[in-house]
Amino acid sequence: MTIALETQNLEKTFGGLRVTRDLSLKIEQGARHALIGPNGAGKTTVINQLTGVLKPNSGRILLEGQDIADLPVHKRVLRGLSRTFQINQLYPDLTPLETIGLAVSERLGHGGDWWRRMGTRSDVNGEIAELLTRFHLLDVMNEQTVTLPYGKQRLLEIAVAIAAKPRVLLLDEPAAGVPESERHDILAVVGSLPRDVTVLLIEHDMDLVFSFADRISVLVSGALLTEGPPEQVARDPQVKAVYLGEEAVNV
């Protein structure tokens, strides 16, 4: 199996606090990998380093074998690393059509076009239409994002990440704020991605995690506690003690 995304001895401190400690993670290509751990364990911080929002103090980040630790955020996206945010990061004044349109244009390298008008490329239009349909956003495509219901916004958040056609997709609590009845829809969309797309999921909803992941890493205080297939992690007494508690987990 090839490794899609890998960190080597990643270190990150905030002031005196070591938030990522000598972290070496390997995520195989096509994996459905989950990253769990107590609050403040440093999961979001890891994602932020992977995507370039934060700079690690030391360590390497390899995307498909190439070191991307020094690339700026947007270059990593163009290399196929895309993410969603724990708290929605959308463009309040733009419409879903524009939001997704931008993401598609950037990926196809038309983002810098300053002379050709938006909406005049049929390949881009086709792709936008496809995404809007897939995420049930077609009916609201001309509404301002701020005015959309939360659920739609959450869908848009994920649609934007997928519009970048990532080879590795990082999902930070994608189900946050989404009601139980709709959680599985979101994961269904993610699940329907091509098998060679690698997905890393952060989530506190154990039902979701265990129904989705084929491999789980547990992060505690910035360091890797354990890693393995879901059954093994669910049974691990250490994981139970620091994270799962007594909750019954369906594996």
Added chain:
Amino acid sequence: MTASSDVGFHAQRQARWHYGEFAFWLVVLACGFLFPTRYLIMTDILRLALFAMSLDLILGYAGIVSLGHAAFFGVGAYAAGLLALHGIINEPVLALIVAGLAAMVLGFATSFLVIRGVDLTRLMVTLGIALLLEALAERFSNITGGTDGLQGIEMQPIFGEIPFDMFGKAGFFYSLAVLFVLFLFARRIVHSPFGLSLRAIKNNPLRAAAIGIPVNRRLIAIYTLAAFYAGIAGALFTQTTAIASLDVFAFERSADLMLVLVIGGTGYLYGGLVGAVVFRMLQELFSTITPQYWQFWIGLVLVVIVLVGRQRLHRWVLYVPNLVIKQVAGRKSVVAVPESDA
């Protein structure tokens, strides 16, 4: 209609010309024939409008605030003045472009200082740059004429054919032509993916980067372009007034500009044009009534504008045009109402 062509249709929605826009430009052109004695003030408004449009490009679209936009205006003004004074380039249109490019170079150089930081920082850094340039222009008085400004500028005819006249007629139509061409250019740009990406950056830079937009490069590009526009406005100023003096760099010029744009509304290109008209007319009106205390009344108007709310005012002001257009075209609101600002 398929979903794809539907998407294409809606994506181009904003880029299509509205009737209101045609009407707007026709009215502007008509003014040139209706008020032959007021060319000067109208030229002044056109210059200010162009200058405000330049600020709108960075403020309304990319969300970069600036209190030092006069820096580029000033460089354009002095460049045009020096070119004419020393007979380096005698043809005004060519000189205009060269002056714009000079401002653009400065814009590019300073853009690196401006893209960092929060609003307040940007305000102060841009302001500082403009003040520094003013001080420099004062210090190098052998080139700039110091506080006296450049003296003895004489403009050659446009294209060697049309001379600038004392009543400002040539100046007016010249300025109008320049403004219109640059407006078309700006309009094209803001409706391109590039323009849309600027709005995305203004809305949420973090997300913009996370979909692959090279944020800094885009900001530098638009800042540089805006500097070009401002430089052109400055050069127009020198060419139509035959004056270039230190106050082209003045803080007041940048501050007025901000007021113009805030009055007119940002992010729809017409804001600068509308604001320039409103602001100058008010100034003219009040300073005719009371040359000493006109600032009081301008101040009062600003306060009222804010308290009543720009949105509401726009609705009132555009009520009649929209009503007419609705009758004629059978469409909903056609004259754009600006979105909120940064």
Added chain:
Amino acid sequence: EDSVKVGLILPMTGGQASTGKQIENAIKLYMQQKGDTVAGKKIEIILKDDAAIPDKTKTAAQELIVNDKVNFIAGFGVTPAALAAAPLATQAKIPEVVMAAGTSIITERSPYIVRTSFTLAQSSTIIADWAVKNGIKKVATLTSDYAPGNDALNFFKQNFTAGGGEVVEEVKTPLANPDFAPFLQRMKDAKPDAIFVFVPAGQGGNFMKQYAERGLDKAGIKVIGPGDVTDDDLLNNMGDAVLGTVTAHLYSAAHPSAMNKDFVAAYKKAFGNRPGFMAVSGYDGINLIYEALKKTGGDTNGDKLIEAMKGQKWESPRGPISIDPETRDIVQNIYIRKVEKVDGELYNVEFATFEAVKDLGKTKK
């Protein structure tokens, strides 16, 4: 038509507003005293504010000429403003009466410009000569870094060094300068006999206050200069530290003529404070317009008016003055004055007179 229009362009707002106010007041006073008709024509003043910004001046002048069809343009608070209007005066062939701006070159920029204010060369050279004669050997200069300041500095230096004096320190302060402390400290450390000062009207108070605060007066360093530092407008507010300051200037509210006494009294009555030299320049400016009209019999042809103005001589509150027929610039007495207390108020008391001084900026060429 039986009205004559005068377009008055002044800085009514902004940092130079007090100049504009004084001139406007003086003109109002004059017209109250002398009536608003001359040679059968009614005089109509149209006031525009240019905030001392040249392009506004130019627009205002153009509008006045094209739309209001004025017969004179007048006022002009600062040099760039006066210069900006010059080509228009030439093109429109109407007189431009400069009532405030003081650099030498102005009148050379158009044959239609006349000036009733002053030039800095006039007072700066005179005070230099006076200093040389009165045993002041070493002078430090502090001048505002703009055209009038540089004029003042250069003319002073020229006469002072020619007379054997030495300029030991030369500092140019920025035009917008909130605090003189470091500059004054430099002056103090240079230990001159006197400081030659020119700062724009308005900043004189700041300068004098800080001069006293720093104890330069006690260190025996005198202040000399053109009279702008001790402008009557502000003088009374400056405190006793200014006592003994010697300046050369065209006007003092304490000028001991009957005409001046009446003028000062009337001005005070009407506007509540003392007139300064700007007020007098405005007063004389409107007088020149009246006299010219009288001479042409109400004819408003610009060339005729300018001809009529050339060589005019009259008694002004500041003393006898005239318009040089060649340069169209003012010829006036320059007085050496010392600040003294009179009836509990501070005044520039004149003690020497240099008569009929022309603008040396031009005569030297």
Added chain:
Amino acid sequence: MSDLLAIDALRAGYGEAVVLPKMSLSLAEGQVLALLGRNGTGKTTLINSIVGVTRRFSGTVALAGIDVTSLRPDQRARAGIGWVPQERNIFRSLTVEENMTAVAQPGPWTVEKVYEMFPRLKERRSNFGNQLSGGEQQMLAIGRALTLNPKVLLLDEPTEGLAPIIVEELLKAIGTITRAGGICSIIVEQNAQKILGLADRVVILERGTIVHDAPSAALKADPSVLERHLGVAGAAH
């Protein structure tokens, strides 16, 4: 029975929009009420209306027998309402500790006691609000509401983003606090299963109206109600 919280015919919403047409609800001391409902049915609006930060058209809210309808939100808070907003609304330029001390009122809940409940917060006590992880913010929001020493504790989706082990402890704690006396609680939850064990009573909203109000035991017995109103299989797990 003395009702600690009594809402009567409350009509509330935002701007011109009415979200709760006519809401009546009362809660006795020691009760834990679970508020369920799909997205956008008005759960948050109800909570916010009790706090007083929505627009009220008509109706009343009473706290411990005192009409607080005309009080400002801050007065209501001081009269005994503790609020954990859905968005958490941590004050970002205040430290963890200041977030609590800024609003604290005298009573049994002190900052120290909150630290006992969430040791994680103690470790991060001098971090600024905007430097906390999502879960830490949630803990702080809860701790902050507790230091107000409220009579009515309003928790809008408090378990969102918290680790399972913390959720367990938190829910237990809320039960203990409420039943220890003088307090009642309303908990908004997405996941019915999580709190059926804790709540005494379950209220389900649909388009701003109560469509189901019963003891939680009844729901446990009859999961079809959940299925009907929330579209989830009740006891499926």
Added chain:
Amino acid sequence: MTAILTNLFDGVAYGMLLFVLACGLAVTLGLMNFVNLAHGAFAMAGGYVCMVLVNRMGWPFFAALPLAFVSSAAIGIALERTLYRHLYTRSHLDQVLFTIGLTFMSVAAVDYIQGSSRVFINLPAVLQGQFDVFGVGIGRYRLMIIVICGLLTIGLQMVLTKTRFGSRLRAAVDDPRAASGLGINVPQVFAFTFAFGCGLAGLGGALSAEILGLDPYFPLKFMIYFLIVVTVGGSSSITGPFLASLLLGIGDVAGKYYVPKMGPFVIYTMMIVILIWRPNGLFGRTAAR
């Protein structure tokens, strides 16, 4: 050596002059995040009140100073209750437009009432002149400004960091809705703080009049200086603007003394360099607002 010390003293004094002018703005802009460009107008009001009391009515200077504070604070609270409070939630650009409007009005109004000539406040003899300490000339008035500023800074910083009022204020600024729902009387906190900021402005106006002079254009002329101090200092504390004032004051004075030709360049260059180095100001909180 004495030259250096004298300049140092002058620099410190100039810095404190900047600070006394700007500290009110550090409160309204820095802490309340309200862009109050009319700050200078409140300063001017304080200055003129003090001037009228001292010069025209013969009050002692030290009695008039507190009244400068009080009257500006009173004007501040009146305006806050009627106008400003509608603007807290509005965009910064609206705030700029509104407060510039107010400034224009105040300029014209003062010009109308007091005339456009510059005035000064008559000082008591104790505050005039210099005294010598080991050859270093210490200006009495400047020394007083330094002392007042030092006390103000300490006092303000204590109030803001050590008291609950400070954190309640910051909470109210961060999220007024949540703050109100959690028991903070937001309008009251804002009104009080705003009035206090205006009072400080008034005090600053009265204190600076001796050196800068008072005229109707005061608010516009010095606006840039207030803003420089607050941005360079950073907006999260009072010590930030305090240290920024010191730095700028000393830099400016030294620059003007040693290289007078550089005149105005020093302060602007310092500002740009500092802001590029630290975009949130010397003591800005990263990523706040």
